[in-house]
Amino acid sequence: MTMTHLMQDFQAMPFATTVALGGLSLLFYFLIRGFLSNRRGGLSKLPPPPVVPGLPLIGNLLQLKEKKPYKTFTRWAEIYGPIYSIRTGASTMIVLNSADVAKEAMVTRFSSISTRKLSNALKILTFDKCMVATSDYNEFHKMVKRHILANVLGANAQKRHRCHRDTMRENISNRLHAYVKSCPLQAVNFRKIFESELFGLALKQALGKDVRSIYVEELSTALSREEIFKVLVTDVMEGAIEVDWRDFFPYLRWIPNKSVEMKINRMSFRRQAVMKALIKEQKKRIASGEEISCYIDYLLSEAKTLTEEQIYMLLWEVIVETSDTTLVTTEWAMYELAKDPTRQERLHQEIRNVCGFDKVTEENLSQLPYLSAVFHETLRKHSPAPIVPLRYAHEDTQLGGYYIPAGSEIAVNIYGCNTDKKQWEKPEEWMPERFLDEKYDPMDLYKTMAFGGGKRACAGSLQAMLISCTAIGRLVQEFEWRLRDGEEENVDTFGLTTHKLQPMHAILKPRE
Numbered sequence: 231m232t233m234t235h236l237m238q239d240f241q242a243m244p245f246a247t248t249v250a251l252g253g254l255s256l257l258f259y260f261l262i263r264g265f266l267s268n269r270r271g272g273l274s275k276l277p278p279p280p281v282v283p284g285l286p287l288i289g290n291l292l293q294l295k296e297k298k299p300y301k302t303f304t305r306w307a308e309i310y311g312p313i314y315s316i317r318t319g320a321s322t323m324i325v326l327n328s329a330d331v332a333k334e335a336m337v338t339r340f341s342s343i344s345t346r347k348l349s350n351a352l353k354i355l356t357f358d359k360c361m362v363a364t365s366d367y368n369e370f371h372k373m374v375k376r377h378i379l380a381n382v383l384g385a386n387a388q389k390r391h392r393c394h395r396d397t398m399r400e401n402i403s404n405r406l407h408a409y410v411k412s413c414p415l416q417a418v419n420f421r422k423i424f425e426s427e428l429f430g431l432a433l434k435q436a437l438g439k440d441v442r443s444i445y446v447e448e449l450s451t452a453l454s455r456e457e458i459f460k461v462l463v464t465d466v467m468e469g470a471i472e473v474d475w476r477d478f479f480p481y482l483r484w485i486p487n488k489s490v491e492m493k494i495n496r497m498s499f500r501r502q503a504v505m506k507a508l509i510k511e512q513k514k515r516i517a518s519g520e521e522i523s524c525y526i527d528y529l530l531s532e533a534k535t536l537t538e539e540q541i542y543m544l545l546w547e548v549i550v551e552t553s554d555t556t557l558v559t560t561e562w563a564m565y566e567l568a569k570d571p572t573r574q575e576r577l578h579q580e581i582r583n584v585c586g587f588d589k590v591t592e593e594n595l596s597q598l599p600y601l602s603a604v605f606h607e608t609l610r611k612h613s614p615a616p617i618v619p620l621r622y623a624h625e626d627t628q629l630g631g632y633y634i635p636a637g638s639e640i641a642v643n644i645y646g647c648n649t650d651k652k653q654w655e656k657p658e659e660w661m662p663e664r665f666l667d668e669k670y671d672p673m674d675l676y677k678t679m680a681f682g683g684g685k686r687a688c689a690g691s692l693q694a695m696l697i698s699c700t701a702i703g704r705l706v707q708e709f710e711w712r713l714r715d716g717e718e719e720n721v722d723t724f725g726l727t728t729h730k731l732q733p734m735h736a737i738l739k740p741r742e
């Protein structure tokens with residue numbers, strides 16, 4: 231038989247044969263591994279993690295179409311346990327679904343698992359890891375993390391940006407009161423108002439000023455504020471998920487898709503054009519002698535080693551991170567409260583008892599344990615970042631008592647950790663009371679896995695808490711919330727983060 235015949239036969243082979251061949255190569259793999267195991271010292275005695283066998287291809291594809299691999303991962307965890315591997319054509323992915331193994335990966339084994347694995351789309355969208363959140367753990371990361379903490383996200387920086395958050399809260403409150411006054415009993419689209427104000431805050435922290443519109447030279451057009459938001463936030467977040475399922479299931483990655491790649495490149499170009507126009511305007515301001523305490527002023531005067539591209543990416547990073555996950559959390563919290571009059575009343579009573587008729591402020595948060603519990607329970611049930619952007623093991627290591635060979639991709643399924651039946655009683659229920667238990671430190675931001683853990687834990691958790699908790703407090707203090715009829719069932723999500731698919735519509739009644 232000639233080689234060509236062999237190849238033709240191979241291509242004609244039915245699926246079952248392919249699987250059998252796969253089995254053979256697995257056997258071969260184990261032989262080789264046994265052979266090499268002497269070189270791995272202590273790790274060699276460890277077994278490999280359970281394998282999800284013969285991927286149910288059709289089922290996965292359906293799941294992929296929905297773009298929610300974290301749900302599939304969580305279902306598999308019920309069968310295969312908190313840690314298992316998925317074998318794919320080219321690589322192995324280890325999926326972690328409980329807080330114990332996730333923390334082991336993020337803390338104890340961090341030195342072996344600190345490198346990011348990015349899809350092609352994310353490589354383009356993050357300018358090849360040129361962001362704090364997507365960078366590998368190296369000198370660049372340490373430097374830009376220092377910048378972002380010192381100027382935007384650290385406790386002192388957050389104090390300096392306090393005035394913007396106060397304005398934002400007043401604006402949201404005023405806009406809701408105005409809406410209720412002009413159309414009483416009509417449901418309000420909360421997201422529309424909150425998103426727009428949050429974006430204003432993001433721009434002020436990054437660039438010193440909110441914008442109404444801007445002329446973008448490279449696009450030869452003027453963009454409105456809504457269009458700027460779309461280019462900088464909405465489009466990119468959608469673009470990232472568009473192709474990302476190919477990351478989770480790399481055996482599909484070979485499927486070439488020119489149209490996706492073109493779309494991502496176009497997105498990236500538009501984002502860069504808008505950021506450059508925004509930066510140019512602020513450079514004019516600075517040249518005219520007007521200084522503002524914000525990220526761009528700092529980066530331009532202090533971070534001389536950064537290139538123009540790096541500066542625009544770092545500024546874009548805080549804009550997109552501020553604008554997205556905090557909205558997701560706050561909207562889900564208001565949905566749960568509007569759906570649950572008893573718990574809403576409990577929160578209202580707590581606020582009334584502590585603050586009387588004074589408006590809830592950030593200083594008051596430490597005295598409002600139920601409000602804090604509402605925030606954390608929302609992070610648990612609706613984890614805004616359901617899967618940590620993939621990492622991979624750059625050297626042999628172990629997790630959960632299993633051997634993890636170098637090159638394995640590591641997926642921390644935050645959603646799975648936060649709905650693990652072994653850790654959480656009735657995980658499917660939204661029950662803030664669970665966080666009133668004395669075993670929880672009231673001010674601990676890491677009660678759930680929502681912010682990740684270890685050295686790469688979320689740098690913006692303090693800001694997210696300050697914005698979201700006070701917003702929820704003020705909104706419940708000032709209005710009685712009720713879902714519009716038929717809203718209860720709208721629990722579907724979309725996107726890289728767990729956006730509510732349908733914006734919540736609620737009917738508000740001002741409290742006197």
Ligand code: HEM
Nearest residue numbers: 362363551552555559614615680681682686688689690694
């Ligand atoms: C409720 C809101 C938020 C959630 C649930 C969330 C979640 C996360 C998670 C899970 C990670 C860890 C990634 C990893 O371990 O590899 C992370 C990292 C990060 N987040 Fe957040 N985040 C939120 C809000 C924010 C905000 C408001 C900002 C900034 C404006 C922000 C900035 C960052 C940065 C810079 C990192 C990277 C830290 C590092 O790699 O050292 N996050 N976030």
Ligand SMILES: *[C@@H]1O[C@H](CO)[C@@H](O)[C@H](O)[C@H]1NC(C)=O
Nearest residue numbers: 394397398401427430431440
């Ligand atoms: C609040 O509203 C004012 C007036 O409409 C606006 O100038 C300001 O940018 C808003 N603040 C924020 C944080 O969006």
Ligand SMILES: *[C@@H]1O[C@H](CO)[C@@H](O)[C@H](O)[C@H]1NC(C)=O
Nearest residue numbers: 472485486487488489490493
């Ligand atoms: C390629 O991308 C387009 C546009 O996003 C999408 O509609 C199409 O289904 C994709 N094709 C494949 C094979 O993934």
Ligand SMILES: *[C@@H]1O[C@H](CO)[C@@H](O)[C@H](O)[C@H]1NC(C)=O
Nearest residue numbers: 584585590591592593594597
């Ligand atoms: C709430 O915070 C404000 C300052 O922001 C403070 O004046 C007030 O006393 C606090 N209320 C309580 C009950 O601590």
